[in-house]
Amino acid sequence: MSAPLLEADGLVKHFVARRSVLGKATATVKAVDGVSFSLAAGETLALVGESGSGKSTVGRLVLRLIDPTEGAVRFEGRDIFSLRPRELREYRRRAQLVFQDPYGSLNPRMTVGDILTEPLQLHNVVPPRRRRERMYELLETVGLDPRFARRYPHEFSGGQRQRIAIARALAVEPRLIVCDEPVSALDVSIRSQVLNLLRDLQQRLGLAYIFISHDLSVVKYIATRVAVMYLGRIVETATTQDLFAGPRHPYTRALLSAVPVPAPRARRDRQILPGDVPSPITPPPGCHLHLRCPYAVERCKIERPLLAAQADGQVQDHTTACHRWQELPPAGTAVPAVVRSPELERLVAAFSGSGNGGGSSDVARVDADDPREAARPG
Amino acid sequence: MTAPLLTIEQLRVSFSGDDGRTTRAVDGVDLTLDRGRTLGLVGESGCGKSVTSLAVMGLLPKRTAQISGRVSLDGFELLDLPDRELRDLRGDRLAMIFQEPMTSLNPSYTIGEQIIETLVRHRGLSHAQARSRAIELLRRVHMPEPDKRVDEYPHKLSGGMRQRALIAIALACDPHLLIADEPTTALDVTIQAQILDLLRELKATGKSAIVLITHDLGVVAEICDEVAVMYAGEIVERAPVDLLFERPEHPYTVGLLASLPRLDRNAARLATIAGMVPDMAAPPVGCRFAARCPFAEEKCRAAPPPMAAVGEGRWSRCIRAPISRLVA
Numbered sequence: 065m066s067a068p069l070l071e072a073d074g075l076v077k078h079f080v081a082r083r084s085v086l087g088k089a090t091a092t093v094k095a096v097d098g099v100s101f102s103l104a105a106g107e108t109l110a111l112v113g114e115s116g117s118g119k120s121t122v123g124r125l126v127l128r129l130i131d132p133t134e135g136a137v138r139f140e141g142r143d144i145f146s147l148r149p150r151e152l153r154e155y156r157r158r159a160q161l162v163f164q165d166p167y168g169s170l171n172p173r174m175t176v177g178d179i180l181t182e183p184l185q186l187h188n189v190v191p192p193r194r195r196r197e198r199m200y201e202l203l204e205t206v207g208l209d210p211r212f213a214r215r216y217p218h219e220f221s222g223g224q225r226q227r228i229a230i231a232r233a234l235a236v237e238p239r240l241i242v243c244d245e246p247v248s249a250l251d252v253s254i255r256s257q258v259l260n261l262l263r264d265l266q267q268r269l270g271l272a273y274i275f276i277s278h279d280l281s282v283v284k285y286i287a288t289r290v291a292v293m294y295l296g297r298i299v300e301t302a303t304t305q306d307l308f309a310g311p312r313h314p315y316t317r318a319l320l321s322a323v324p325v326p327a328p329r330a331r332r333d334r335q336i337l338p339g340d341v342p343s344p345i346t347p348p349p350g351c352h353l354h355l356r357c358p359y360a361v362e363r364c365k366i367e368r369p370l371l372a373a374q375a376d377g378q379v380q381d382h383t384t385a386c387h388r389w390q391e392l393p394p395a396g397t398a399v400p401a402v403v404r405s406p407e408l409e410r411l412v413a414a415f416s417g418s419g420n421g422g423g424s425s426d427v428a429r430v431d432a433d434d435p436r437e438a439a440r441p442g
Numbered sequence: 443m444t445a446p447l448l449t450i451e452q453l454r455v456s457f458s459g460d461d462g463r464t465t466r467a468v469d470g471v472d473l474t475l476d477r478g479r480t481l482g483l484v485g486e487s488g489c490g491k492s493v494t495s496l497a498v499m500g501l502l503p504k505r506t507a508q509i510s511g512r513v514s515l516d517g518f519e520l521l522d523l524p525d526r527e528l529r530d531l532r533g534d535r536l537a538m539i540f541q542e543p544m545t546s547l548n549p550s551y552t553i554g555e556q557i558i559e560t561l562v563r564h565r566g567l568s569h570a571q572a573r574s575r576a577i578e579l580l581r582r583v584h585m586p587e588p589d590k591r592v593d594e595y596p597h598k599l600s601g602g603m604r605q606r607a608l609i610a611i612a613l614a615c616d617p618h619l620l621i622a623d624e625p626t627t628a629l630d631v632t633i634q635a636q637i638l639d640l641l642r643e644l645k646a647t648g649k650s651a652i653v654l655i656t657h658d659l660g661v662v663a664e665i666c667d668e669v670a671v672m673y674a675g676e677i678v679e680r681a682p683v684d685l686l687f688e689r690p691e692h693p694y695t696v697g698l699l700a701s702l703p704r705l706d707r708n709a710a711r712l713a714t715i716a717g718m719v720p721d722m723a724a725p726p727v728g729c730r731f732a733a734r735c736p737f738a739e740e741k742c743r744a745a746p747p748p749m750a751a752v753g754e755g756r757w758s759r760c761i762r763a764p765i766s767r768l769v770a
Contacts, residue, residue, distance in 0.1 A: 114630035115601075221718060251486035251657065253715035256701040260712055278631060285703040285712060308705065322635035324660025326702060328683045336639055337632045339586070340600040401706045405688065408696075410769035414736040415700040415713040 067141065068102035069272050070126065070240060075099040075135035077121050081345050093344045095121040096132075097296035100371075103289075105239065106266065108273040110283040110304075112319070113293035116341050119276045122293075123242045126274060127159055128152065139240070157187050160233035164245035166225030170217040176203070176228055177213035183235040202231040206261060223254035227261065234265070242274045247282060259286055280323050284308055289381075292316045295344055295352040298371060302382040311395050312384040314357050320398040327403070333396030351387070363387050445517075446474040447651050448498070448619055453511035455493050455502065463723040464508075467493040469675035471511075472749070475668075477618070478648040482666035482683070483655045484698075488719055489672040491655045495621045497521075498653075499538050500528045516618055534564040537612035541624040543604035547596040553580070553607045554592035560614040579610040583640055602633035609640065616649050623655045638664055659698060663687060671695050674720055674730040677749065681756040691758035691765055693735045729760070737768050 075096050082091040096118040103109045111119040124130050126137055128144050137144045144155055163169040170179060180199045184190060190198045200210040206227040217225055226246060233241050243262070247255040263286060265271060277283050283290055284304060291301040292315065300313040311317045318337045325332070337356045342348055351369050354360040364387055371383040386392075404412070455468040468490040475481050483491045496502050498513050500520060513520040516535060520528065532538075540546040548556060557576035561567045567575065573592070580588035583606040596604055605625065612620055622641070626634040642665050645652060654666060662669055662683065669686045671679040671694065679692035690696050700713035717734040720726055726733065728743035735742070739762070747761045762768060 114632060252659075252698055252701045253486065256703070256712035256714045259703070260714065263711075280631075281703040281705045284705055285709060305708075318632055318635075320705075322631045323705060324634075324638070324658060324664045325705060326659040326663045326687055326699060328663040328687055330663075334635075336635045338636075340602055340633065341630070399705045402704060407766040407769060408689065408699075411690070411693075411696045411765060412700040412713060414693075414769060415697050415715065416711065 069105040069107075069140060070103040070274075071136075071138040072099060072101050072122070072126060073136045073138070075122065075125055075137065076133045077118075077125060077130065078133045091345050094296050094347060095344060096125065097347075099135075099293075099296070099298055101291055101298065101301065103240075103272055103274065105272050106270045107289065108266065108275050108287045110275045110277060110287035110290045111293055112277060112280060112283055112290055114278055114319075114341060116295065116344055117293040118296040118344075119293050120244055123161070123244050123274060123276050127161055127242055128155070129161075153187075157189075157236045158238055159240040159242065160236065160238040162226070162229050162233050162241060162243045162246045164248050166222055166229055166249065167217075169229055170225060170232075172217055175214055175216055176208075176220075179217075179228065180213075180231055180235055183232060187236050189236055198235075202235055205234060205265070206231040207257075221254070222250050223257055226250065226258050230258075230261065230265070234269075238271070240272045240274070242276070244276045245278070246275075248277070248279065255282070262286060280320060292319065295341060295347050297352060297385065299353070299385045300383065301371065306382050308399065310382075311398060312382070312389045312392070313386050314359055314392065315353050317395050317398055320395075323399070325400055325402060327400060330400035330402065331397060332400040333398060335398070351385075359388055359392055361388065444477075447477045447516060448473070448475040448653075449512070449514045450474070450494075450498070451512040451514075453494065453497060453513060454509070455490070455497050456508050457506055458508070459723075465722045466675055466725065467722065468497065469722075469725070471672075471675075471677055473670060473677065473680075475619075475651050475653065477651055480645050480652040480654060480665060480667045482662035482669040483653055483672060484657065484659060484662055484669060485672035486657055486698075486719070488674075488722070490675040491672050492623055494672075495538070495623055495653060495655055499532065499536065499621065500525075501538075530564070533560050533611075533617075534615045535618045536621075537615070537617035537619070538621040538623065539605070539608050539612045539625050541627050543601060543608045543628070544596065546608055547604060549596055552593050552595055553599070553610075556607075557592075557611050557614055560611055564615050575614075576610070579614060580607070582613070583607075583610045584636075585610070600633075601629055602636060605629060605633075605637055606640070609637075609644075613644070613650075618650060619653065620644075620650045621653045621655070624657070625654070626661065627656070627658070641665055659687075659702065671698070674725060675722055676730065676759060678731065678759040679757065680749075685756055689766065691752045691756060691763045692731075692760045693737050693762075693765060694731045696765070697734070737762055737765065 076098055077096040078092040078094055080089040081093045084090050099122055111122055113119045125132050147155055177199055180202050181195050184195045184198055203210045208227055247258050275286055287304045290304050290307045291298045294315050300316045311320050318335045321332060321335045339356045348355050350366045351364040354364040369385045369387045371385045373383050450471055450473040453468055453471040456464050456466045458464050471494055485491045497509055509521060554576050557579060558572040561572040561575055577588045577592050580591060585591050585603060585606050626637050629637060656662060666683050669681055669683055670677045673694045679695050697715040703712060715734050720730050728745055729747045732738040732742045747759050749757045749759045752758045752763045
């Protein structure tokens with residue numbers, strides 16, 4: 065294996081939640097609590113977890129939008145937290161971010177053309193006389209009509225806005241894009257267009273993604289590797305294939321078995337975790353999951369389980385932070401197979417054909433107000 | 443056969459915008475629902491599913507929304523009912539839970555007070571009776587430590603607990619019809635599983651019919667008996683849940699199923715539905731899905747397709763149905 069593009073090493077981030085009158089911290093949120101991973105060029109690592117798992121905080125640390133309490137992030141072998149301002153600027157060119165909300169992340173007073181030209185100017189990516197041309201290329205790359213350059217963000221649908229946000233990230237020719245829930249705000253049919261686009265761009269440009277998401281079915285489609293997070297810690301990492309075929313950690317299993325599957329009669333071994341995610345201000349000692357875990361024993365309440373590979377060393381890439389994972393019963397059918405009749409498969413295939421998936425299909429006219437907004441009451 | 447619990451006939455809702463354009467959010471919806479059944483109302487943003495439910499609840503702003511058609515519940519004509527009588531029905535026979543439990547609970551009253559209010563208003567219970575019934579209701583929705591939580595304010599509760607509290611309020615008077623608008627969308631996956639479990643439990647008691655509004659076909663498959671798929675203000679397909687997933691009879695339903703990433707296998711590429719939802723201020727003459735449909739022909743665009751039966755208990759608004767022959 066070649067040297068990783070990005071390495072996170074023992075990342076810890078505490079936020080002060082409460083201060084005393086004198087300004088002394090009296091409560092801290094341990095948002096990220098010892099997270100390590102590495103990412104190769106051209107790969108997608110998905111960070112999966114529920115609210116409060118720390119997945120977005122990891123994304124912000126990796127981009128140095130915030131500083132860690134402890135730990136390091138190395139990009140191409142260099143620690144990003146010791147970069148000088150000039151080097152940091154250079155790093156900003158290499159690592160970009162796409163947010164969840166395409167409504168809030170684009171400046172409503174700038175035209176799409178200006179939104180895409182600004183990064184070209186700031187980083188002097190191409191000489192001034194070529195900027196316009198480059199801006200048009202960017203629009204085409206993400207499947208938008210170049211004529212859209214003179215329009216404002218509000219004239220676009222959610223999916224198109226997300227394409228603009230992706231084009232803006234691509235403007236500076238990054239090697240890494242952190243995508244924070246990039247499709248969560250989109251409708252299913254639009255979501256698949258954006259996911260296809262992200263995958264195409266990766267293949268074409270050799271991008272690496274950190275894909276932050278709570279949606280396992282999306283992760284399954286987009287990721288090469290998955291890290292499952294719970295309350296600031298990674299509880300399991302594996303290749304996407306291994307994780308979905310053989311989830312080991314009780315939390316991963318519960319997460320998988322909780323995803324609603326579009327198959328009414330599918331038999332599955334459901335595992336519903338009781339209770340809520342504990343407060344990250346006062347996380348339980350030992351394994352963070354022990355209060356909700358059906359397999360917890362005395363040891364789980366005291367000792368923090370570390371990410372460990374399989375004992376016989378067969379699958380080195382699959383690590384699990386659970387004291388008991390080797391003794392647990394088989395996961396059963398957490399994810400039932402969805403059986404479709406040959407006719408239905410053919411009907412479904414009709415939507416994959418007809419130039420639908422090319423990404424350029426979304427080059428839509430924006431001749432009227434977006435009906436999506438108009439139909440929404442109040 | 444007894445009359446259905448809920449009958450909706452030719453429901454139309456349109457909104458006039460500031461620019462003088464009229465958007466037809468719901469455009470001729472017909473629906474019936476029998477007692478104790480669970481109906482999934484599925485569709486993407488702007489399809490009119492929420493507006494339909496708000497019209498049933500009588501919660502649309504009268505000044506901007508023009509409503510026509512007929513909505514009948516238990517023999518009450520809801521659209522003609524004076525506000526005062528509608529208020530008697532709401533919270534009693536007719537209850538609703540919303541997506542955002544934080545904004546639908548009143549932040550300045552305890553959970554208990556909000557349940558008690560309903561019971562005193564509709565059932566005329568004394569405060570003490572209502573309080574013990576409130577605790578019982580919280581226990582029924584599996585709120586942890588119900589006798590303590592009853593005096594808690596909404597901000598002290600987690601998202602899942604708030605949704606439980608909201609469901610407890612909705613269930614206070616054993617409604618005949620419960621409308622749940624994306625009840626699990628704002629929740630985390632493991633909490634969603636808990637709430638779906640609770641809804642399944644409610645369903646099993648058979649007391650209330652449920653209309654579950656959602657964009658998530660997975661959720662529909664989990665708990666609904668029947669499904670109505672909406673697109674651009676119209677119902678385009680109606681089927682028992684098994685058949686809808688086995689043999690969808692409208693191309694839009696197929697497109698939705700096709701766009702879902704699969705958990706159980708690796709896909710080379712996701713299918714997509716090309717194009718965009720039509721502008722509902724000026725919808726096309728013919729089939730509203732035709733522009734995005736891989737099976738559309740000239741006659742699809744010529745005239746609005748009627749909702750037609752395609753076999754036992756199911757309807758499709760596609761003139762080419764049964765569509766399986768199109769790929770034979």
